[in-house]
Amino acid sequence: MPNGPRPTDVVSQIPATVPFVAPETIERQMGQTFELRLGANESLFGPSPRAIEAMAAASARGHFYGDPEALELRGAIAAREGCAIENVLLASGIDELLMLFARVYVAPGEPVATTYGSYPTFEYAITSVGGRLVHVPYRNHSVDLEALAAVPARLVYLANPDNPSSTWKSRADVAAFIRALPEDRLLLWDEAYSNFAPELEAFDGSLPNVVRLRTFSKAHGMAGIRIGYALAHPDLLTPLNKVRMHFGVSNVAQAGALASYLDVETVSRVVRETEVARDWLVGVMAEAGVMCLASRTNFLCVDLGSREAAESLLLSLRERRVFIRKPGLPPLDRFVRVSVGSREVMERFWELGCGLF
């Protein structure tokens, strides 16, 4: 279509890459299904039984648009966080929140700082609006907070705990990092995995330039339901109301997230069982001479020694119907990333991976 409609210059310049290939796509290519899905850090415990019940009930009311103010869920979050409802903004997952913040705060050509090799979907969002990524390398497989704070940028991204490295920074280190940031620099703090490291969580709603991003996709086991929230000063959130889809969070997601949020016992159990299984897997791997990065997440970054060995392991596991992913960029490209479920699931993983490590 030489004379057809043309995308904008910003979009034309984006390379046609996809951050993540789905397990379904690989399954179709291979002509067989995976026995274990350990590649996307999905919870292997499933949603809370109360969330499942609430979602089934909400499905029958699916003909009504969801509440665009999501007052019930935002109220529950605000009550627990000890903040106002205006400090809470809902969207269909952290991915959508990253996109919204990119659209609102980053104009074409403006510099944005992130760790080289960290969460690709953040980079995808920045690239989609024409932002210019400035990369800071990992230091000892961990985010280099000092270097990140020193980048002159509009916006800074920090995942803590980090993905895909699974490493984390202490509250004191992050507090010092925030103090070092100029006031006009917006920090997007991705806490997707913070349920697994609750001692790192703390919301201070008065900070003028910090946004904390949380999700129901990981510990809450609702990745396919699409819901997450931002915690921040209302002045940072209000402009998002000019571009967000007000009716975009499904009523099923709102109902399920509320039920899961209130079901503290189930999330605690998931976190506890994940730790047990993670410790067990780290132990058997250590016995086999295989090292992992210390993790405060529901996944492990396993050192294969070389990029080639890591890629080869990934393909071999595929043949045994196990789906995992691996970081693509150095220095983490010699690792594979394995999601952690229950101890039973990890024992099966170790059985299927036998002889490959």
Added chain:
Amino acid sequence: MPNGPRPTDVVSQIPATVPFVAPETIERQMGQTFELRLGANESLFGPSPRAIEAMAAASARGHFYGDPEALELRGAIAAREGCAIENVLLASGIDELLMLFARVYVAPGEPVATTYGSYPTFEYAITSVGGRLVHVPYRNHSVDLEALAAVPARLVYLANPDNPSSTWKSRADVAAFIRALPEDRLLLWDEAYSNFAPELEAFDGSLPNVVRLRTFSKAHGMAGIRIGYALAHPDLLTPLNKVRMHFGVSNVAQAGALASYLDVETVSRVVRETEVARDWLVGVMAEAGVMCLASRTNFLCVDLGSREAAESLLLSLRERRVFIRKPGLPPLDRFVRVSVGSREVMERFWELGCGLF
């Protein structure tokens, strides 16, 4: 926060308006719930029983991300439309599709043509990317296709059947309109209500500049579930893959939409019962001397004679716990818009509205 992070110029210039105030928001203001929700053209028949069942089952698998390629649902749509899977792109509703097309095809300052007073969320999407709206007035309460085709614009919006007027253009008129459009002008053809006017539907996947937008929100009764699709030449859809959230359509929505799409009987019944109820309401209103615009949708545009009378009726119905909306802009601002459900629901509406018309 005088020194805090600042939105981009494009976003700063957007007025802080919301296209639609939700019934939940009004309920909270009034301190009582609505008995009848007839303001958002939600289906009052509910989702298909098969869709409810499929969504309940999918909720229990909510810990897995949905298939980003949505191959099963796209395959079913492509099979029925007689097109390739590449002609189909899914998103979480037409609202998200409008936003995606705006982001991909409209740069700041570029002109975009639409009918003055037509679907506000389209204008919201264009404004969010800094596009410049060029308005064509309604002609006899109907879209003026000739005037619309004559606007020099990057992108043109047509809702057929139209919302909020409920009027429609014939296939022949739309075909002539498309022939009159220059090849480099992208037409977004919003078919949200096309299930109620199936004789207007026809997909021609070879057209180089036409995108048809469909939803499960109306006849399928899944407004709160968030799913819709675009039908177009693959060259028009491919650039959207550079900015869309690949994992953004929930697995519940995919499963429910597939079940509903295959449940042809339920949608046919909903359309038939909507027609019966619409005809009945038009009849009793005519007897009472109240006129409606001829409708091929699941709503009626009721003439109150003046803006003041229309606004007053809306507020009076609110007091009787009936939620409706009204078009805000002339010439439709003297009308109210009433969603049509079953005949039973419309009888109750007429009973509650007794003496107000």
